[in-house]
Amino acid sequence: MKTILQNAILNNKAVDITIDNGLITNVEETNKNPLPQEAEVIDCSELAIFPGLCNMHSHAPMTLFRGLGDDQPLDIWLNQYIWPAEQKLNDELVYQGTLQACREMLATGTTAFNDMYFRLPAMAQAVKDSGIRAMLGYNIFGDGDEIENIKKEILNSQSSTINPRFSIAPHSVYTVSAKGLRRCADACVELHVPMHIHMNETLKEVDDCLREHGCRPWEYLDQLGILDQLGTNIIAAHTLHLSDNEIKLIGDHHITCVHCPNSNLKLGSGFRFPMLELIDAGARVTLGTDGSASSNNLDMIEVMKTAALLQKGWRGDPTVAPAEQILSLATLGHTVAPGQPACLVLVKLNSPIPTTIESSSHPTSNLIYATHGESVVMTLVDGKVVYKSANVK
Ligand SMILES: [Zn+2]
Structure with a gap:
């Protein structure tokens, strides 16, 4: 079954990421298309996504x-x-x-x-x-x-x-x-x-x-x-x-x-x-x-x-x-893009993430300079959720 990470922040944009068979198969603007019925949907609102x-x-x-x-x-x-x-x-x-x-x-x-x-x-x-x-x-x-x-x-x-x-x-x-x-x-x-x-x-x-x-x-x-x-x-x-x-x-x-x-x-x-x-x-x-x-x-x-x-x-x-x-x-050069392994990390950044995506935020800077490991909320390896923090919704 496909998994969709819905409404994650990637480079200042809200995106839906489709995962199939351990790989990222699609990355598109959130709610651009209706979600497929048969997919498992994980709400990633307010979470930034990075390669593992x-x-x-x-x-x-x-x-x-x-x-x-x-x-x-x-x-x-x-x-x-x-x-x-x-x-x-x-x-x-x-x-x-x-x-x-x-x-x-x-x-x-x-x-x-x-x-x-x-x-x-x-x-x-x-x-x-x-x-x-x-x-x-x-x-x-x-x-x-x-x-x-x-x-x-x-x-x-x-x-x-x-x-x-x-x-x-x-x-x-x-x-x-x-x-x-x-x-x-x-x-x-x-x-x-x-x-x-x-x-x-x-x-x-x-x-x-x-x-x-x-x-x-x-x-x-x-x-x-x-x-x-x-x-x-x-x-x-x-x-x-x-x-x-x-x-x-x-x-x-x-x-x-x-x-x-x-x-x-x-x-x-x-x-x-x-x-x-x-x-x-x-x-x-x-x-x-x-x-x-x-x-x-x-x-x-x-x-x-x-x-x-x-x-x-x-x-x-x-x-x-x-x-x-x-x-x-x-990350050995891995990115969040179609064709890449779905080894992914969702992080609650310390800086408030703007709700209007146009406004400037810097997820990668915030990840490296403003957070630490405890800010990780969810980790996926080859498309499987292998860690979820206790306070995840
Ligand atoms: Zn050593």
């Missing part, structure tokens, strides 16, 4: 560790708090932590996320139970001795389900050996799955790489042949401390970078993310929260605001990173 947000870097089960080791440096936080706590996890805890994360993301406007963690079958079950879309990355450390088992697990899962999808996620160049990184890259090629990795998150990581390998982290991956091998199939979280040559390497290979501003700020990793330089060089820039232990929530609306403010702040230029551009990064 994509959280491109997370560790979903870390909702279990929210608040653990706060206000510590990254290496102490990992070594003394997070990694010991992760030793105590089991499938049931990972399932519950992931389910909590999926629900929080849906309730704050995220319709898809790209994750890396362990115990992926338990995570996959939580993804299915929540209705969100996801890509889950098998986290690898050291020499990646478990790669053959992981390959089998991915092949089995991929034959039985299209959501979640899977990737291979070597943690970083400082926790995975050259042998491990090469094994991961070969497995990505073999299985046609992306590689998801943390890159250039801290200055220490870059300095250690220079000392150990005589080059910077992206130059090291290049020397291992991984950039030519995988190119666009690399999703790199953070990419904060980059040389000009690294920006060129990333751009030439059209790699996806994930800016996680809240996590970077909280861990004191840095704030001069070279967003414009990466885009100019040819990279695809996206946004993410990182895990709940380092950004403490999974609110992508908050991430959009921080990302925009940081660019303006460190460059001393209020015209950079305008709201429309930031929304486009956070």
Whole structure:
């Protein structure tokens, strides 16, 4: 059956949006034509509609560790708090932590996320139970001795389900050996799955790489042949401390970078993310929260605001990173238009929405600068309502 989102605000216009079989099939001015009898109609009066947000870097089960080791440096936080706590996890805890994360993301406007963690079958079950879309990355450390088992697990899962999808996620160049990184890259090629990795998150990581390998982290991956091998199939979280040559390497290979501003700020990793330089060089820039232990929530609306403010702040230029551009990064360029997936978010904006549509309002600015995740009223994934706030009519 068709679903019609009636009288939603899209770019200052009141529209009816028809959804059929998971896709947007029509967007037209409200009440232009009589509604079809057989459709399910959802009243969206006074709600602004946006494409669903994509959280491109997370560790979903870390909702279990929210608040653990706060206000510590990254290496102490990992070594003394997070990694010991992760030793105590089991499938049931990972399932519950992931389910909590999926629900929080849906309730704050995220319709898809790209994750890396362990115990992926338990995570996959939580993804299915929540209705969100996801890509889950098998986290690898050291020499990646478990790669053959992981390959089998991915092949089995991929034959039985299209959501979640899977990737291979070597943690970083400082926790995975050259042998491990090469094994991961070969497995990505073999299985046609992306590689998801943390890159250039801290200055220490870059300095250690220079000392150990005589080059910077992206130059090291290049020397291992991984950039030519995988190119666009690399999703790199953070990419904060980059040389000009690294920006060129990333751009030439059209790699996806994930800016996680809240996590970077909280861990004191840095704030001069070279967003414009990466885009100019040819990279695809996206946004993410990182895990709940380092950004403490999974609110992508908050991430959009921080990302925009940081660019303006460190460059001393209020015209950079305008709201429309930031929304486009956070939605992977999706729009509310026929043919697009019906992954949609309805938001009660804080600023009053004018009833005469001609008068000026700025829904995207208001979304990013004036609201937060709690302003989300309804979330649809592939045309299905998967979240509705308690106070919805
Ligand atoms: Zn991370």
